[in-house]
Amino acid sequence: MAGIEVARIKADFPILGRTVRDNKPLIYLDSGATSQKPVEVLDAERAFYETSNAAAHRGAHQLAEEATGAYESARARVGEFVGAASENIVFTKNATESLNLAAYAFSNSTALARWGTRVDPRFQLKPGDSVLVTQMEHHANLIPWQEVCAKTGATLRWIPLTDDGRLEMSALEELIDSSTKVVSVVHQSNILGTINPVAEIMARAHAVGAVGVVDACQSIPHMPVDVRALGADLVAWSGHKMLGPTGIGVLYGTGEILNAMPPFLTGGSMIATVEMEGSTYAPPPQKFEAGVSMVAQAVGLAAAVDYLEALGMQQVAAHEHALTEYALLLLGHLPGVKIIGPGQAEDRGSAISFVVEGIHPHDVGQILDNMGIAVRVGHHCAWPTCRRFAVPATTRISPYIYNDLSDIDAVVEGICEAQRFFKVAS
Amino acid sequence: MAGIEVARIKADFPILGRTVRDNKPLIYLDSGATSQKPVEVLDAERAFYETSNAAAHRGAHQLAEEATGAYESARARVGEFVGAASENIVFTKNATESLNLAAYAFSNSTALARWGTRVDPRFQLKPGDSVLVTQMEHHANLIPWQEVCAKTGATLRWIPLTDDGRLEMSALEELIDSSTKVVSVVHQSNILGTINPVAEIMARAHAVGAVGVVDACQSIPHMPVDVRALGADLVAWSGHKMLGPTGIGVLYGTGEILNAMPPFLTGGSMIATVEMEGSTYAPPPQKFEAGVSMVAQAVGLAAAVDYLEALGMQQVAAHEHALTEYALLLLGHLPGVKIIGPGQAEDRGSAISFVVEGIHPHDVGQILDNMGIAVRVGHHCAWPTCRRFAVPATTRISPYIYNDLSDIDAVVEGICEAQRFFKVAS
Amino acid sequence: MSIESLYQDIILDHYKNPRGRGLLAAPLGVAFHVNPTCGDEVNMQVATAADGGLLIGYEGTGCSISQASASVLYELVRGLPVAEAEKIRMAFLELMHSQGHAEPDEEVLGDAIAFVGVAKYPARIKCALLPWMALQDAEIKGGLMTEANGDQK
């Protein structure tokens, strides 16, 4: 595992030095939910508060200048990280807001058009129109679209899954047609680990004139991603899963689409002119950033980007790939253990869900927790995916740069311990 | 000014020790835009990241338990601060999101009802219905309602202002009638400083069955506020203006109203059950908190509440009142200076806007900035209010707990300097 | 705190050998409750026997704690008058909110005292409470209890 020196990295994360449950050293394998933060990120946030804190874009005094500069540099830095220009980067509070921003463009345009406001017809929905997602979406990329349909009369469709946890691509032919107005697809599934062929799907979407959206929450933190290469109109992700602070998310959009979309949250700092009778709006990205912004969090996220780039995203991906291969090998051979998701490491990320025969995932997680191993149990905000695989829930490990092979060994040991404890034949 | 020892307080704010513009000590008078943060808040946030960081409400391991506990304790603490129970407190990213959440309840309900979803009829708007705000709203409490009207066919009305910067209460008779579905009013104006009789207005709103909303952005940081005493259904404010971190806001709602409102942002953690075909939602406040939450910021906000309560909100208000009286006296007697807003300190907060004859507010601010005094210039996101007073913009001082009388003296000196510099007779 | 304090033998026994599991022929009230964070499910049914005592039917899927809790509930409250059952329910709720500091009364709670360790794991309390919340809901739906006197959020 050349490149990623886990021991050295761990030293940058104070929390990884703590113990849990009666002095057991912490093994954190829940980075799919949220990652830990290196001191570099904490220092950057704190330094901002201690030296330059002010409302960005809302003042002319020196602190306001500095805060605006810090915020806009952070935007440029985050853009650069994914191959995008500053003006294509919108800051939100999390990926969920980013995806809602995308979805509300449709319901808002539809309502505005009904009362005479001119809107881009691509965002105007009516009965007969359809919205396409997949059966492996995180709730954040499913429910907003369900709501759009409930508010416009459009119909939700979804790409089904194979037993191996991949998209049934042959179904696309039927699912994407002239009724399709938007296709929103997860890049890497948070529950199955599957990496989807999003560029191909976006091309199919564009062929019928649909808007293409990608949920890149689980890909951008873990591999090099050039958002333009995805071919999407909009790409959403969160800062807190990529070493950044809580409270900040990102929406990338092409200039064309961001210009065409109506605003979402409205208020201060997103306007051009305001009168009681009506207002006009600033160009993107400002148009989508109403209110005093999360400047400290943007600064922290930029520091997270610096940290990841210093490691190199190729190296990060290679490191996780090695962990994935090892974990799939070990878990795949463990009696009574079934992996939910692709069994091979190709086109697959490091989030691995599994079930243990005769033990509820919650109980597996509890035994692991008791050994100091933090994993996630439940439906992982992808409940329909659980239903598809006829499991009530799964146990999921999701390693990151601060995990190594020994952490995988610990999980295997933990599963065996659970089988012993619950007296399940293994 | 018994109670508030400014020198001692200043020591808690590292940024106030810095210099600006060639070594001038910083005098920060822009707390209306955003307040500075004491070390206690920065320490609390950092301690959370270094010991308990995990996704709240999304895990069963020890860190997730601790993060959930920290988040919910913060909610309880913030609720307690304003006299509300935990379940009445919704965390958002800022007041702008809180107010949009309130406004979207109307546009979303209207659209949902059109396609057959059962909604509370109070939130369903149609042509002929009206929405009432005031002519002194921050854009954050104006544009969302303009957008609601544009999406539903309802009409926006507003309470006009007197020349002294107060609400023309006699106009209420005409403005609130059976067509009124929602009344949304700022508690304390960020540009004029006016404190409005919101309890009376809310009572009038309820008398016609309208929903009552209060924008308490500029009141809760500065005086004791019991949200229940305001008589509103919903009350919105921001954390960053009350010593808290950026990236967190609050919406208080009565249990009755929060239950009746449809969700706003949708996704993970706000659900009861999810299937591809449709979803049901959790009870409030979870219903309104989709996505991984800003746990660190909530923890920081709770620490800010602790800090303010240790000072005592009565003391904070008394301190600011004294500053306001002093500033009004001095500025009121300065030749060429005109205060925009009430000239008396009664029912008035410490944000004071003024214009200087013959010098553009931007230039006044620049001269002050050059002397190390940070004030805000412009329309303060209340552009229609500027139009009402026929000024293109104002210069605004907005002191807080770390300011004292000498800071006001410095402003007066700065104004005289500006008059000298721009060769304006004074 | 050992993992054994959470998973006491009584709990594991109820999990492996649930008592009285199955549905009623003619339920008065039915409540299907789900724990949205982990997907645990309990379908709880109530009716009353000729003597006024509670009849309980249930099914469910989920973790050992939630399913054992349903089994213990069945054993404890079936046959009791609604008011008696409610006392036990309240005692169980109190135990769960004790943060592990309670000294539960075995007279009242029977096998349910084994859940004392659960109270130390905030994320698992909801699992243990799931059938008990469903019970209240089923009783309200079946007209055996009014909303007002059944308020313990």
Place this chain on the structure above:
Amino acid sequence: MSIESLYQDIILDHYKNPRGRGLLAAPLGVAFHVNPTCGDEVNMQVATAADGGLLIGYEGTGCSISQASASVLYELVRGLPVAEAEKIRMAFLELMHSQGHAEPDEEVLGDAIAFVGVAKYPARIKCALLPWMALQDAEIKGGLMTEANGDQK
């Protein structure tokens, strides 16, 4: 850095005594630009004289920097062919983005070199640029320039 470097005498002079302020009788292109953060306004009008030189009309309200900048603009570009005016505009934009490190060419920029200090105050750059952005817009609207060659965002 002194405040005098920002407010040079030339700027204050143009502010107090704006040159050529007023509107055209028959404008070809008109652009009304507002700075949304501070409310500064400029209404810029363009037309061409018989010899092809630019005619400039303008009005506005706002801070000394924005209004002086409009006055300087008037002096610099009126009467010039559009292409020549565009060169000056580009030079001014470059000056504004120089962060104060430029050595502006007085041959090209005339009185506009006084704005070199503005470039050190990021919040004021927009003020100085306001009339120049409006000029471009008015030229495009008047058909004197196409969008493509006037792209400097």
